Amino acid sequence: MELRQLRYFVAVAETGNISRAAQAIFLTQPALSRQIKALEGEIGRDLLERRANSVRLTAAGEVMLPVARELLQHAERLLQLVRGG
Amino acid sequence: MELRQLRYFVAVAETGNISRAAQAIFLTQPALSRQIKALEGEIGRDLLERRANSVRLTAAGEVMLPVARELLQHAERLLQLVRGG
């Protein structure tokens, strides 16, 4: 698991749509789809419930989202702290 | 910045020696040395003070170490939470 993948996951969760998320983070749909799959594989849980024209978070995804956001904010704070000091 | 690089940095900080850290995390000395350099480049601060037979943390490195540890623990908690739930 890497921060990059958490950023991807949060982007998808925020749009509820892999295509738009991909645009938002300047990536293609397949690339993003693959990374989410890889993340799910490593975690051992599905994070998205694939639907017709969109995706929804699974229970595991709902649990993950706020913690992933915290973690990314934590990483931002780390950078500010080390750079600022 | 990726979690992998933070894991590498913590390993180096814990041994005070790139060679031994590399052994501990099953990596070669050059690979580890490069990743630390890359991390320093991205952050914009030196993290290590290169000495004769070892390395020491710089001020920025000392600031970074505890936060990096927290962040990695945070990542572990995330995994446990998502897997356990």
Next chain:
DNA sequence: TCAAATTACGGTCGACGTAAGGATC
């Protein structure tokens, strides 16, 4: 048929290992 996701395939960039070089004790 349209819009979304996935799978397949090829290319490119990055991380790694081996080997060589440099510095300090």
Next chain:
DNA sequence: GATCCTTACGTCGACCGTAATTTGA
């Protein structure tokens, strides 16, 4: 000279984009 760290160089894997396939409204 021994033990570090770094630089150079080639390889392999990972991520990415394009194209093709699949699925559902």
